[in-house]
Amino acid sequence: MNIDLHNHTKRCKHADGECEEYIQAAIVCGIDIFGFADHAPMKFDERYRMDIDEVESYIDEVSHLREIYKDKIDIRVGFEVDYIHKKEYLIEPKVLNSDVDYLIGSVHFLNNWGFDNEEFLGVYKNVDINKIWIEYLDSIANMAQSGYFDIVGHFDLLKIFNNKPHKELQKYIINALESIKDNNMVIEINTAGLRKMIKEIYPSYDILQLVHKMEIPITFSSDAHNPTQVGFMKDSALNLAKKIGFNKVVSFKKREREIYDF
Numbered sequence: 001m002n003i004d005l006h007n008h009t010k011r012c013k014h015a016d017g018e019c020e021e022y023i024q025a026a027i028v029c030g031i032d033i034f035g036f037a038d039h040a041p042m043k044f045d046e047r048y049r050m051d052i053d054e055v056e057s058y059i060d061e062v063s064h065l066r067e068i069y070k071d072k073i074d075i076r077v078g079f080e081v082d083y084i085h086k087k088e089y090l091i092e093p094k095v096l097n098s099d100v101d102y103l104i105g106s107v108h109f110l111n112n113w114g115f116d117n118e119e120f121l122g123v124y125k126n127v128d129i130n131k132i133w134i135e136y137l138d139s140i141a142n143m144a145q146s147g148y149f150d151i152v153g154h155f156d157l158l159k160i161f162n163n164k165p166h167k168e169l170q171k172y173i174i175n176a177l178e179s180i181k182d183n184n185m186v187i188e189i190n191t192a193g194l195r196k197m198i199k200e201i202y203p204s205y206d207i208l209q210l211v212h213k214m215e216i217p218i219t220f221s222s223d224a225h226n227p228t229q230v231g232f233m234k235d236s237a238l239n240l241a242k243k244i245g246f247n248k249v250v251s252f253k254k255r256e257r258e259i260y261d262f
């Protein structure tokens with residue numbers, strides 16, 4: 001069972017390609033369940049996300065394509081929602097209440113700093129990376145505790161520019177994973193990190209071993225921002241998961257969990 005639940009569309013203003021092109025690429029890659037999770041609207045950093053009045057047309061377009069392609073592929077729709085600690089009020093009720101299959105919760109910001117954006121790379125020179133990791137991991141824990149989301153997006157995104165967490169941060173990683181477990185969330189194995197400076201899947205091998213030990217379920221994603229990235233390095237993700245000992249993968253339909261062997 002090949003699953004890829006985290007894909008963007010041109011609606012978010014920084015990805016390319018029509019929904020239909022992503023679906024055609026997914027069929028070519030042999031993906032069985034393909035989901036869109038475009039950046040949800042929010043009154044914050046609006047250059048990088050869809051507008052609030054596009055929510056309906058986004059869901060309608062994917063629903064329409066689901067019907068057209070139903071004999072070839074199973075199509076799902078969701079959102080990737082920014083979780084910004086202490087700015088939870090920014091999360092749109094319209095998104096939380098939308099008729100989607102799942103919501104991915106992602107931390108891309110610490111206060112106003114978009115730490116995964118190369119435009120703001122200079123900020124790293126002025127921060128204590130250990131303190132930033134603690135802040136990031138606490139944000140992930142808070143995101144899980146909010147109870148709003150089904151899937152944790154790219155668990156260790158802060159490593160993107162080669163800043164891996166030091167060993168002494170293990171207890172914060174475990175704390176974040178415990179919140180994820182307690183709030184019944186799923187972690188995605190996201191191959192986008194292989195396209196970034198870090199050249200490593202999110203989350204890392206070590207963290208995935210903890211995920212497995214704690215019996216937190218997984219799903220798979222390519223985080224494609226272009227149809228050519230659909231299914232990106234999916235065999236690496238599958239092999240990594242198998243090597244660690246996972247044999248089940250989760251998908252969602254109308255916020256309900258489905259479990260498959262892989």
Ligand SMILES: [Zn+2]
Pocket residue numbers: 008012014039225
């Ligand atoms: Zn994006």
Ligand SMILES: [Zn+2]
Pocket residue numbers: 080106108153154
């Ligand atoms: Zn993301």
